Amino acid sequence: MFEAAEIGRTVAKDEYAFEVSKLRWELLDLQRALERTSFPLLVVFGGVDGAGKSETVHLLNEWMDPRWIVNRAFDEPSEDERERPRFWRYWLALPPRGRIGLFLSAWYSQPLLDRVSRRLGAAGFDAALDRIASFERTLADDGAVILKFWMHLDRKAQKKQLEALSKDPLTRWRVTRTQWKRWKQYDRFATAAERLIQRTSFAHAPWTIVDGTDERYRSLVVGTEIRRALSKAIEPGSRRPPVKARARTAAAKTPPTTTATTDLVARIDRDRSILDALDMTRLLEKDAFKVQILKQQGRLHLLQRRAQDQGRSVILLFEGWDAAGKGGAIRRVTSALDPRCYRVVPTAAPTDEERARHYLWRFWRHLSRAGRVTIFDRSWYGRVLVERVDNLTPEADWGRAYAEIEEFEEQLTDHGIVLVKYWLHITKDEQQRRFEERAKSPYKSWKLTDEDWRNREKWDAYELAVNDMVARTSTRHAPWRLIPANDKNHARVHVLRVAADAIERALR
Numbered sequence: 001m002f003e004a005a006e007i008g009r010t011v012a013k014d015e016y017a018f019e020v021s022k023l024r025w026e027l028l029d030l031q032r033a034l035e036r037t038s039f040p041l042l043v044v045f046g047g048v049d050g051a052g053k054s055e056t057v058h059l060l061n062e063w064m065d066p067r068w069i070v071n072r073a074f075d076e077p078s079e080d081e082r083e084r085p086r087f088w089r090y091w092l093a094l095p096p097r098g099r100i101g102l103f104l105s106a107w108y109s110q111p112l113l114d115r116v117s118r119r120l121g122a123a124g125f126d127a128a129l130d131r132i133a134s135f136e137r138t139l140a141d142d143g144a145v146i147l148k149f150w151m152h153l154d155r156k157a158q159k160k161q162l163e164a165l166s167k168d169p170l171t172r173w174r175v176t177r178t179q180w181k182r183w184k185q186y187d188r189f190a191t192a193a194e195r196l197i198q199r200t201s202f203a204h205a206p207w208t209i210v211d212g213t214d215e216r217y218r219s220l221v222v223g224t225e226i227r228r229a230l231s232k233a234i235e236p237g238s239r240r241p242p243v244k245a246r247a248r249t250a251a252a253k254t255p256p257t258t259t260a261t262t263d264l265v266a267r268i269d270r271d272r273s274i275l276d277a278l279d280m281t282r283l284l285e286k287d288a289f290k291v292q293i294l295k296q297q298g299r300l301h302l303l304q305r306r307a308q309d310q311g312r313s314v315i316l317l318f319e320g321w322d323a324a325g326k327g328g329a330i331r332r333v334t335s336a337l338d339p340r341c342y343r344v345v346p347t348a349a350p351t352d353e354e355r356a357r358h359y360l361w362r363f364w365r366h367l368s369r370a371g372r373v374t375i376f377d378r379s380w381y382g383r384v385l386v387e388r389v390d391n392l393t394p395e396a397d398w399g400r401a402y403a404e405i406e407e408f409e410e411q412l413t414d415h416g417i418v419l420v421k422y423w424l425h426i427t428k429d430e431q432q433r434r435f436e437e438r439a440k441s442p443y444k445s446w447k448l449t450d451e452d453w454r455n456r457e458k459w460d461a462y463e464l465a466v467n468d469m470v471a472r473t474s475t476r477h478a479p480w481r482l483i484p485a486n487d488k489n490h491a492r493v494h495v496l497r498v499a500a501d502a503i504e505r506a507l508r
Contacts, residue, residue, distance in 0.1 A: 278482055282487060359383055402469075
């Protein structure tokens with residue numbers, strides 16, 4: 001794979017000066033045009049030590065306007081970063097739409113080093129690469145242009161470069177024992193890198209292998225490729241439409257059904273949803289409620305303290321109908337917790353800063369450190385609920401979100417986070433009664449808005465969306481907990497019990 005990057009290409013000084021004079025102006029023009037678009041450019045640099053990754057990033061900042069470039073380099077994760085899922089720090093580093101992000105030692109670095117040092121086996125390495133590929137696909141589906149450059153040197157050229165850097169007092173600090181150790185493991189690196197490139201090079205996120213021997217050559221290759229990709233992306237009509245929802249493996253293996261069967265299933269789905277199976281007559285009398293609420297709050301408090309001691313974070317996610325009692329249930333949960341250990345995140349319409357990035361970005365940024373509880377009052381499921389029903393997002397985008405959300409939640413639970421998802425369900429008649437009660441109450445009327453009444457008119461559409469949401473995102477690692485909430489006493493105790501049970505299972 002690397003033979004073509006080992007033949008020692010060079011560019012003459014005069015030729016380089018001529019090409020760069022044109023290239024710089026074109027890159028600046030494209031950078032200004034990029035500012036007016038709705039997508040970012042992400043440029044990832046990987047490769048062997050001494051092949052010019054850092055030098056190329058510095059050069060690109062000279063050639064273009066550095067005020068609109070986000071430079072990110074990742075060392076060993078800090079304590080703060082280790083307490084969160086691995087991709088947390090990469091999500092937070094993403095540039096907004098219209099900007100360029102240059103990434104050094106990014107999401108490929110750790111899996112590669114782990115494979116070379118044999119901390120990862122072949123299967124584990126492939127699994128890590130597949131997760132990276134899914135991450136990049138998620139960004140590309142949202143519109144990001146992704147370029148990846150593998151800066152290569154053969155074994156002899158790398159040794160020569162490291163020796164040259166070691167002799168220069170200004171660069172001597174860059175060559176450590178680690179670099180020489182990696183040089184001795186060159187063959188292992190080359191084998192792992194070949195596998196990495198083969199498994200993660202796609203049309204939406206291609207790798208370009210660059211001969212790093214000659215500084216002028218590698219600079220022109222990288223600059224020219226960025227110019228080509230930006231020109232293609234910015235050209236009117238050249239952007240691909242968003243990729244439709246990715247089929248899961250299981251779905252792909254499902255045998256085809258006849259048209260009659262498909263129509264029958266569709267009609268049954270319309271006539272009876274998952275929510276219809278709930279027993280909405282459940283009640284908890286006042287005296288029993290007073291006993292049970294204290295019991296479950298005490299239980300939750302003790303379990304959360306144990307989880308904190310073990311560094312286990314907890315996420316409680318609340319969705320449900322307007323007036324279903326989410327706020328009241330959350331207050332009963334927080335009453336059981338140490339105020340220093342939890343945070344409630346209310347989810348409203350995205351801000352300009354949040355709208356400038358992938359919709360999951362604002363939820364990644366709210367993930368807590370180890371041992372804390374984060375409570376989402378509405379969540380990332382707005383993508384497949386309100387954005388779907390109110391036509392705020394194209395069908396291709398919200399249809400794709402089911403798989404993106406499933407992947408996101410899998411990363412949370414793989415990290416050891418206890419994730420509990422609630423849907424608080426009330427009947428349409430009960431919602432009507434609560435709306436009317438709110439309208440008459442001087443201290444509750446502020447909760448009732450014109451939007452609540454408009455949403456009520458779309459009850460059937462929301463019910464279908466909820467049915468799809470539960471069917472497609474209730475997984476073994478992150479199941480939905482459907483709470484019959486016509487009776488507030490029953491719902492509040494049930495919410496506490498489910499949270500305590502989930503933490504207890506995780507600690508066990």
